[in-house]
Amino acid sequence: MEDTYQPPFQSCIEDGKASCLMCSYNAVNGVPACARQDLLQKARVDWGFKGYITSDCDAVATIFDYQGYTNSAEEAVADAIKAGVDINCGTYMVRHTQSAIDKGKLSEEQIDRALLNLFAVQLRLGLCNPKQGRYAKLGSNDICSSSHRELALEAARQGIVLLKNDHNLLPLKKSHVSSLAIIGPMANNISSMGGTYTGKPCQRKTLFTELLEYVKKTSYASGCSDVACDSPAGFKEAVAIAKGADFVIVVAGLDLTQETEDKDRVSLSLPGKQRDLVTSIAAASKKPVILVLTGGGPVDVTFAKTDPRIGSIVWIGYPGETGGQALAEILFGDFNPGGRLPMTWYPQSFSEVAMSDMHMRADSSRGYPGRTYRFYTGPKVYKFGTGLSYTKFDYKILSAPTRLGLSEVILQDSSSHKKLLLQNGERERRYLQLDDLAVNSCESLRFNVRFSVRNTGEMDGSHVLMLYSRMPKVLSGVPERQLIGFERVHVRSSEMVEAEFVIDPCKHLSVANDVGKRVIPLGAHVLVLGDLQHSLSLEF
Secondary structure, eight states: OTTTTHHHHHHHHHTTOOOEEEEOSOEETTEEGGGOHHHHHHHHHHHOOOSEEEESTTHHHHHHHTSOOSSSHHHHHHHHHHHTOOBOSSSHHHHHHHHHHHTTSSOHHHHHHHHHHHHHHHHHHTTTOTTTOTGGGOOGGGTTOHHHHHHHHHHHHHHOEEEEEGGGOOSOOGGGOSOEEEESTTTTOGGGTSOTTOOOOSSOOOHHHHHHTTOSSEEEEOSSSSTTOOOOTTHHHHHHHHHTOSEEEEEEEOOTTTOBTTBOOSOSSOSTTHHHHHHHHHHHOSSOEEEEEESSSOOOOHHHHHOTTEEEEEEEESOOTTHHHHHHHHHTTSSOOOOOOSSOBOOGGGGGSOTTOOOOSOBGGGTBOOSHHHHOOSOOSBOTTOOOOSSOEEEEEEEOOSEEEOTTOOBSSHHHHHHHHOBTTTBOOOEEEGGGBOTTHHHHHOEEEEEEEEEOSSSOEEEEEEEEEEOOSOSTTOOSOEEEEEEEEEEOTTOEEEEEEEEOHHHHSOEEOTTSOEEEEOEEEEEEETTEEEEEEEEO
């Protein structure tokens, strides 16, 4: 909880000023999340949360109806409201709150507290005074505005990730492409463009229709009847189209028939016979093919990564209704890709790890490889943060400390100093426990790291800088590496820009120990930006 799950929520509240939190159906150590007062109130007490808390849909009902945590529906409602839930998605509170009050399970003061949290946010939004509140004036006519579509397009552009580009196959030159083939069950299907809970698109343009804007002689074949791709019946037509085109794009991957909130995948491989389709097209094509992957989760495409007949791999996720335009712009060089993978892509063998084993840290004694880029020690198809560009960026450190002395840190009491110097009563302690620091000590430890970023290629482009730390192995389960900052910069060809990260050692260079206490390991930390490394010695 301390090391992996809570930090993103804390950042969303403290840095992003979130106005709403949602508790889920899950139980935490046997207690339903929507009934965990310590969990929900931590946001208000420790992180300064100034909003309201809602349940996931029917998560309050689950407390009694499915989990059997309480003896009645009234007790479930009472436990949730007392824990900090202000409103629930569904009708459970509407149906049972009055009865809970009548039976003495809830007080009027507890109801008032929930109402105060709800109305405070409505007042901040101006919903109680439509003449002054700009949000109250928004309606359906605002959804498909040109500015919103441009924002959707920019999000799609920035989110697309170039994973492979052998021999600079991409970008394609329009003058060199007289005919184009696009193949795959998602290539001409608008429904596969949006992920779960997607609204109605303003314009229904598929990947195929958008590519027609670039190459008029663009042909299409599905190859498979759907994403499941159970039979090769359509391969013959797809292969014939591929043989006649200058360049071939194969669209493979996942859609919502394979992955949704209530549907777990049982394999990390491409569904059905999609792999056979890809390799058949690659064998028939005049030139190496371009593989476009859809879907929200990792896919084991090791075969495509190592096949020279597959020249480029582009992951588009669920790019939304403007995804076709964004992809076409990237394929033909009107936009330089700069996206990075937001997750580790594991090989198929990772599916043998029990899904119910939620330990983050690797355990070699039982052959457990760990989870997420921070702790995973097994083989990877593509690592977290992977992303290529059509140009090249070089980095240089402009300023960064090589030593950070912690001797001036203010400790909570005089006995803490002795505590810090001993570990197991026999050797010098190798980490600083944050509980020992005074309230303002973390602010005094902050420092800046400045970099220059030079575009040494021939094409302008944006680039996501990702700064990691590697910690000394002074504790069991120290992360393999830890992302401590990222920033997107746009750099013109042959030009340079500067970027700066503010490092808070308490937040960015700390890790939870085996009892959930956050500590800063002392000794050398390595800051890593691309191929650039910088050592920082933390000393107490």
